[in-house]
Amino acid sequence: MNFPLMRDGLRPRDTRRKRLFATCAISLTTLLVAPQVLAQEKVTLRVASFMPPQGFLNQAIVIPFLDRVVADSKGTLEYKWFPGGTLGRAPAEQLKLVQEGTADVAIVLPAYTPGAFDAYDVTQLPGVAGNTRAASVGAWRALEAGQIPTPDKVKVLGLVTTASNVLHMKKPLSKVADLAGQKVRAAGALQMDAMNNLGGAAVGNIRGPEIAEALSRNLLDGVLMDWIGIKEFRVDRTTSHHVDVDFGRVAIILPINAQRYASLPEAAKAAFAKHGGLAYAQTGGKAFDDAVSEYRSSYLKEKDHTAINFPASDSARIRTAFDTVVNNWVKEQPGRDKLLETFRKGAAEEK
Template sequence: MTHAFGKTLLSLATALVLGTGAATCAQAQQELRFTTSVPANSFIYADILSVWAERVTADSEGTLTIRLFPAGTLGRDASAHLDMVRNGIVDLAYFIPGYTPGAMTEATIVELPNMVPSATIGSVAATRMVEEGLWTGQGMESVKILGMFSTAPTLLTTRGPVASLEDVANLNLRGAGPTLLASIEAIGATPVGGLTAPQIAEALSRGLLDGTINEWVALTIFGISQTAQNHLNVNMGASAIMVAINRATYDALPAAAQAAIDRHSGEAFARLWGETFDARIEAFRSAAEQEPGRNFTTLSEAEQARWDERFQTVIDGWIAETPNGQALYDSFRAAVAEAAN
């Protein structure tokens, strides 16, 4: 064998090994499909979900890539996204458990009025409830919870001004989940459920709704604030939001992919969500305050006491109707206080 021929064989062998390795890596990299209801131009998609997916992908040692689908591209009905990930139609989903009653009953505690002071505090506290096994939900065995979040506190936004319980009586108000709906009923209004966030603006413009319970992010990104411009600064509760992966999909992933997902989920994901969400709440609210024609109202001390008395009936009802309700309430209150320090 000549020296040149030997070098040629060596080069061919090296190329074969490298090519085989590259092919193996390409085969090993798995794409996960992640469905969301939020539009691609929203900060939730661009600054939270996409950032999380990029961090996981970068940390997965080349074993994983995550492809996000915005605005219900894989399924227009946001209330079906939990079932889509449960059934393996998609690999990951961003969803609101309030759209699927019973899925995460314990998480409805974040909907209680005056319970959650900010998205960050609420999300960290909620995550600890999941990690401590206190929030398990029903029918959730087929998924692994990666993110358990709270929005910032909601406020009451209406087509006409509201400054008292008398003003809100009999108005048709939309709420995202059973506890928010109970709060609406407690203040003497008519609760309207079954509407997802993208449907609210149209319902308001058609006069099917008089108002809605949302925070500034939803009011802004779903165009709600363009159809209702009266805002009452009262903490009506928050909304729980989740990200989950199909458990069978997760279990089949390489160890490096699982480790990357785990490192960036849980409290790390909760803080990414909460801190970004709170910053945007402040930006959206500040911008809205500069717009002409908007009416911002804060209840008088005496009127706030009247609302709080009504709200207490909702809290008492939640405790009574929820299995182990008092213990769950006490645990979450403690987790909120701890997260706030």
């Protein structure tokens, strides 16, 4: 019996059928494997915050930023949020968490590492920046120029400053001279110098959570803090007299572990580039400015709260006191004059 031409013992029809089955199997395998491949490509970042879950910085700035980045990452990125010191409670530990990889990203205050990041203190100089958005942009421009250092083993995704620290007092003030002998809590050497130059008695070494008790026990007559912080630290319960004079701001950075960043998909890096850097400074700074306006207006609707500016006759005295702080800071280290120039120029972009 004669048979049609066969290959590997199969008739041509059998061969075509085998190829069809193989093609279908490959297609099915692709459909089944593709979601797994996509899932493997999505990176989950561990983001740490030592601040309470409902803290302003968390809710108004950092989480919205991360959500914008994730939305533009083309499905390559997600994050897991660890607030309230879950990965490390001490504020001074946060940078180390990122450098060692315990967290991929964290909220870090360079001021909590004294001596290592003194250049960030440019944001604390009193009376230099017009608002928080301006101060944040000025600080970012200085970091971008390399005049503010990036800590080892990290990449700084964004930088923002707190709102301006102003006076919150238990008793009313009408002029600068009324500060004489008043015990005012100040954070850091620059705030203390500025307060002392105006005739007050600056008090340091009182942690944020301890301020309310110190006020209630008459260990303090007032505090330098922003309008948002007085609510979060319950300072508003004892200080109802406010003076809007700018004693400077504190820089806050959002670093990511450098190796972790290098391993991210390109789409994730592009999303961070889009929403970080200058955009983060502008958006975060505006969030602080808007919140100050809202908080301040809300307090002043309450009958017990008042807010003033020192009279124009005190302007020269305030300017002299603040200029002394600025000039002394500049003279302490070479290059600070250039840093201050960059900061001021960057801040002026936002006028």
